[in-house]
Amino acid sequence: MDKEWSEKNKEVQSLLSKEKTYTEAIEKLIAFREEMFQQITWIVEGYPEEAFYQMPFANAKGYHSKTLAYSIWHIFRIEDIVAHEMIAEDEQILFKDGYTKKIGSPIITTGNELVGEEIAEFSKKLNIQELYLYAKAVKDVGDQILKNLQYKDLKKKFTDETKAKLIKSGCVSEDENAFWLIDYWCGKDIKGLIQMPFSRHWIMHIEAMRRIKDKLCLIARKGVDPTAICGLSCNHCFLSEWCGGCRTNYNVCSFATCSEGRICPNVKCCNEKNIDGCYECSELENCQKGFYVPTNDGANAAKAQALYIRKYGKKEFLKVQDRLHEKFEFQKTQEILGQNYKKGLKILEDT
Structure with missing residues (x-):
């Protein structure tokens, strides 16, 4: 378990x-x-989209053997069921707000009964944006339920009537890999449910999602040029655990995620000009597109690095990046190079 998250959970x-x-x-x-x-x-x-049904750890033992889509579905189906069938005793968000149809899920269960390729096939059928909206709705309502609970409610236990209600709902598969959940939940009081579906269960599966996305990024970056189109080095970026780089579909640079079609303006411009990167452009020094917009505090640093690539090539650029990052962390490096792009270029040349 993530050490920081573990400590937060223990405190709670x-x-x-x-x-x-x-x-x-x-x-x-x-x-x-x-x-x-x-x-x-x-x-x-x-x-x-394809990231959400990939299984990079398909044969592993553990929650990371699933998919990103399955993980989201599983976390929030369990909370939705427990929060509404057991604690609030009202209608589940999945049914109340019509998410079954919106998400396109062929099941209403927790998904515990799915194994192997069934998980990947299930994940392919889901509308990820609607799944995300469902997850957020479940979380927000779950937060409100938590706020409404009082300390005296924590000792409330559940009866055979609750168990019968859960079975009748059809939200837990009768498969042996899933049906045990009903006895497990009903064997807890409300405090016990807060400790698992509302907290620790999240930690386990979101940590698994991070392992999955880390692996997907590594796979995406394999054999791909680590020199970003704007002039940064993907090998040294603080987003390296999250991002596959702007030459892959796993680009999570803010100038990609915030732009139309999730395409960074620098990438779009270079593609239109049929050039490898901004360092091949004659307009580089005066460019204010994308990463080079004056309001971006990393603009001068990126431009200095692009100019270095133009002058010395990518191979030398990656070497100088290695030397720089032996001394400084990414953010400090960007700060040093970013005061003025001409001075930044000189610093790189002297490194």
Whole structure:
């Protein structure tokens, strides 16, 4: 488990155990859930459609053996079922807001019954944007349910009637890999449910999603030119664990994700000019497109590096980047080079 997340979870669970710190526990848990959900947002906003049904760890033992799409579905189906069938005793978000049809899912269950290629095939059928909206709706309503709970509610247990209700809902498959969930949930009180579906369950599966996306990025970058089109080095970028680079479909640079069609203006311009990168463009010094927009604090640094590539070539550029990053972290390097692109070029030449 991620060390930082593990510590946050331990703190929440400790605070949850005492009435005088209960409100603080809920506040911290909701903030923690927001932090974890941001990871899902970045993945959904940053990765291409095919990323969500790939299984780079298909034969592994663990949650990372699934897909990104399955992981999102599984996390939020479980919370939706538990939150509404058991705690709030009202209608699930999946049915209330018509997400079954919007998402295009062939199942309404948690997905525990799916194995191997079934997971990939299931994932291909899902509308990822609608799945994300469903996940966010479940999270937001779940946060509100948490806020509405009182300390005295934590000891509430569940009866055979609840178990019968869950079975009747059809939201848990009768397959042996799934049906155990009903006994598991009903064997807990509300505090126990908060500890698992509402917190630790998120941690386990979102960590698995991070492992999946890391692997997908490594695969995408294999054999691909690590020199970014604008002049940065993908080998040294702080986004390296998230981004496949602007020469792949796994480009999560902000100038890609915020642009129309998720295509960085620099990439679009170079493609139109049929050149390899901005360093081959005669208009580079005066360019204010994309990464070079004056309001971007990394503009001068990128331009200095592009000019270095133009003058000395990519091979030498990557070598000087290695030397720079032996001394400084990415952000510090960008700060040093970014005061003025001409001075930045001189610093690179002297490194």
